[in-house]
Structure formats: structure tokens, C-alpha cells
Amino acid sequence: MFFDTGYDLLRVTVMAACAYAALITAVRLSGKRTLAKMNAFDLVVTVALGSTLATILLNATVSLAEGVIALALLVTLQFANAWTAVRSRRYRRLIKAEPTLLLSDGNMLAEAMERQRVTASEVRQAIRSQGIGAVEDVAAVVLETDGKFSVLPRSQVGSGSSLLDVEGAVRPRRDG
Numbered sequence: 001m002f003f004d005t006g007y008d009l010l011r012v013t014v015m016a017a018c019a020y021a022a023l024i025t026a027v028r029l030s031g032k033r034t035l036a037k038m039n040a041f042d043l044v045v046t047v048a049l050g051s052t053l054a055t056i057l058l059n060a061t062v063s064l065a066e067g068v069i070a071l072a073l074l075v076t077l078q079f080a081n082a083w084t085a086v087r088s089r090r091y092r093r094l095i096k097a098e099p100t101l102l103l104s105d106g107n108m109l110a111e112a113m114e115r116q117r118v119t120a121s122e123v124r125q126a127i128r129s130q131g132i133g134a135v136e137d138v139a140a141v142v143l144e145t146d147g148k149f150s151v152l153p154r155s156q157v158g159s160g161s162s163l164l165d166v167e168g169a170v171r172p173r174r175d176g
Contacts, residue, residue: 012057015064019056022068023049026075041095045078096145101168103127103141106154112168116143126151142166 003009052074056067085092102113102123113120123141126149132138139157142150152162163169 008060011060015067016057018064019053019067019071023053023071023075026072030075030079040097041081042078045074049074098167099145099150099165100143101140101163101166102143102149103135103138104169105140106136106138108135109168118143123149140166140169142169 049071052067052070055062056064056071081095085095100112100116102109102116102118108120108123113123124135126141127135127138130151130153132151132153137154138151139154139160140150140152140163142152142163144150160169
């Protein structure tokens with residue numbers, strides 16, 4: 001069986017177009033940063049948005065108005081969360097992870113790596129992906145709040161001011 005009735009197909013088509021338009025409108029109104037550069041908290045909200053959209057489309061007992069309210073509420077809460085995080089350091093620290101130093105001056109930081117559940121192989125892979133052949137040529141590897149690795153070669157460390165907000169980092173000295 002491909003479908004139950006023509007009405008069901010029409011309902012899904014209309015609901016998809018309307019719910020999609022409502023979702024895009026809500027996300028656009030909330031601003032660029034609402035779903036950008038996702039951390040774990042943002043990922044949960046994104047999955048919730050997708051789940052809500054699917055429910056609107058496929059569950060005939062959920063009206064379009066109910067679904068649009070649910071989408072708007074999720075986006076509004078995400079916007080409020082981002083707005084508060086920008087204005088309150090205490091709140092930001094509560095909901096967002098801090099970047100963590102995993103390698104400093106060519107030395108892997110075993111405790112930090114263990115705490116973040118990162119292997120030495122993953123750190124070396126991040127270094128290689130930046131075209132660096134020797135761990136000793138790296139001033140720092142940071143696990144960022146979005147789960148990505150940032151690799152800072154010794155040749156580009158400068159004053160090390162980019163590491164000021166990194167957990168466990170001491171400003172690297174400038175070689176040379």
C-alpha cells in the first residue's frame with residue numbers, strides 16, 4: 001500500500017508547506033546566531049525542532065496551529081537562551097562548555113584529554129589535518145565548545161592571546 005487516501009497526501013503536502021514556512025520564518029526572526037556553531041545544547045534544540053516538524057507533518061491529531069506554536073516556542077526559548085548567555089557569564093558557564101587545552105608546547109595533556117574523552121590519536125589527526133608533520137611544532141591544540149579541534153602552530157602563536165579563555169591554558173611564550 002502506497003497511501004491510505006488522497007486526503008492524507010493532500011494534508012501532508014499542505015502541512016509540510018505551512019510548517020516549513022513557519023519554521024523558516026521563526027528561525028529568520030530569531031537571528032543568525034540562534035542555531036549557528038552548535039554546541040551540545042544547540043544540537044538538542046535542533047533535534048527537537050526536527051522532531052516537532054515531523055510530528056506536525058505526520059501526526060493527524062496535531063493541528064497546524066499547535067505545531068506552529070511548538071516551533072515558535074522552541075525557537076523563542078533558544079533565542080532567549082542565546083541572548084541570556086551573551087549577557088551573563090554565569091549563565092553562559094552553566095549551559096556552555098569551555099574550550100579545553102589538550103596539547104601545550106608539543107606535550108599532550110593526559111588529564112585534560114581523559115576528562116574530555118579524547119585520544120592521543122585524535123589529537124595527532126587534528127594536527128595532521130592542518131598539514132603539520134611534527135607534534136613538537138604545535139604550540140596548542142584546543143578542543144572547542146562545538147567539539148572541533150583548533151591547532152595553533154608554534155610559528156603562528158604570536159602573543160597567545162587567542163588562548164585567554166581556554167581552560168588550562170597559560171599564554172604560550174613566543175619562540176624566536
